[in-house]
Amino acid sequence: MDSMKIAMLAPPWIEIPPPGYGGIEQVVALLAAELTERGNDVTLFAAPGTRSRAEVLSPLEGPHPDEIEMAVYEADHVASSFAGVEETEPPFDVLHDHCGFTAFAFADRIDTPVVHTLHGPFTEETSAFYARHGHKASAVALSRYQAEQAPAGLDVVAVIGNPIVVGDFPFRDQKDDYLLWIGRLNDDKGPQRAIAAAREAGAPLVLAGPVQPGQEEFFARDVEPHIDGDRVRYIGEVGDEKADLYAGARALLMPIRWPEPFGLVMTEAMACGTPVIAFPEGSAPELVLDGETGFVVEDEHAMAAAVGRLDEIDPARCRSSAEERFDVAPVADAYERAYRLAAQRARSPIR
Ligand code: UDP
Numbered sequence: 001m002d003s004m005k006i007a008m009l010a011p012p013w014i015e016i017p018p019p020g021y022g023g024i025e026q027v028v029a030l031l032a033a034e035l036t037e038r039g040n041d042v043t044l045f046a047a048p049g050t051r052s053r054a055e056v057l058s059p060l061e062g063p064h065p066d067e068i069e070m071a072v073y074e075a076d077h078v079a080s081s082f083a084g085v086e087e088t089e090p091p092f093d094v095l096h097d098h099c100g101f102t103a104f105a106f107a108d109r110i111d112t113p114v115v116h117t118l119h120g121p122f123t124e125e126t127s128a129f130y131a132r133h134g135h136k137a138s139a140v141a142l143s144r145y146q147a148e149q150a151p152a153g154l155d156v157v158a159v160i161g162n163p164i165v166v167g168d169f170p171f172r173d174q175k176d177d178y179l180l181w182i183g184r185l186n187d188d189k190g191p192q193r194a195i196a197a198a199r200e201a202g203a204p205l206v207l208a209g210p211v212q213p214g215q216e217e218f219f220a221r222d223v224e225p226h227i228d229g230d231r232v233r234y235i236g237e238v239g240d241e242k243a244d245l246y247a248g249a250r251a252l253l254m255p256i257r258w259p260e261p262f263g264l265v266m267t268e269a270m271a272c273g274t275p276v277i278a279f280p281e282g283s284a285p286e287l288v289l290d291g292e293t294g295f296v297v298e299d300e301h302a303m304a305a306a307v308g309r310l311d312e313i314d315p316a317r318c319r320s321s322a323e324e325r326f327d328v329a330p331v332a333d334a335y336e337r338a339y340r341l342a343a344q345r346a347r348s349p350i351r
Pocket of ligand 1: 020021022023024026182183184208209210236237238239242262263264265266268
């Protein structure tokens with residue numbers, strides 16, 4: 001198939017690949033590399049410090065990891081990137097937008113067709129936003145659950161999960177004795193519920209991840225008092241060492257109470273042959289094959305009970321399921337199809 005000329009718009013907050021926490025940045029890193037590897041001409045508009053096999057353009061002077069979602073930086077980054085896209089000759093076939101709301105809201109103001117990945121959940125505010133502007137770009141949902149939540153007027157053209165490189169994760173079938181919880185430490189993600197479940201199961205728990213700005217009070221009240229350096233250990237934000245952390249864990253606990261649109265940590269755990277025990281929220285019941293790659297359970301008590309059944313889960317099956325479903329190759333195939341569809345539709349006279 002013909003190669004394409006692709007502009008990829010990353011958020012302006014964190015460089016790519018992300019040094020630590022950074023779900024979207026990680027997705028953009030893998031996709032840009034894979035699409036370039038396949039012979040596409042990819043230009044990545046991203047925060048300064050970004051490294052990629054794609055050509056990189058960074059309109060802003062620095063990254064803004066402590067000012068995430070501050071409109072002034074998003075608007076500047078998007079407007080400058082749009083100018084860069086419009087000045088490019090020959091023109092891009094498609095602009096793949098991963099960045100907040102600004103680009104989507106103005107997607108009908110540039111000639112390049114826009115494909116927008118829905119990285120966040122639908123709330124009252126974002127649903128109203130997408131209902132109003134939904135016709136301006138082709139949206140990609142991360143899960144069937146998320147696609148079902150889409151408001152009328154939003155043009156969801158495909159369901160494509162986030163990719164990982166399964167081969168980059170070490171497989172281990174002999175596990176250590178700890179349970180793992182990893183992610184942003186906030187109420188939705190549930191580190192406090194993981195503590196309760198692990199305690200009831202009588203198993204040690206390792207917590208990893210950043211306490212993001214605004215979450216200090218939650219952490220001090222609901223998590224910190226339980227950290228004892230033994231049964232409950234908090235090791236802060238982790239970088240490359242996360243792979244061994246996943247591989248050694250008996251299970252990843254995912255006691256979420258929010259409509260998680262995807263949940264990369266579940267795929268990363270399975271890639272390491274580590275089962276996932278998740279609450280049935282958002283995409284979790286799609287990502288975790290109940291009884292096959294982990295368990296989907298209703299609450300902390302059921303989570304504790306499921307820890308006792310982990311020997312029913314085959315680590316090799318977790319790994320192969322991750323390869324089949326989450327590896328970057330099938331994900332890039334699906335995006336190439338979505339780009340072609342968007343480009344075709346932009347050329348159609350009905351538009
Ligand atoms: N992560 C990391 N270090 C940490 C905590 C998280 O590298 O200390 C990574 C994690 O491995 C995953 C991403 O951050 O790749 C989080 O993405 P996910 O989709 O699970 O959650 P969200 O985007 O909602 O934060």
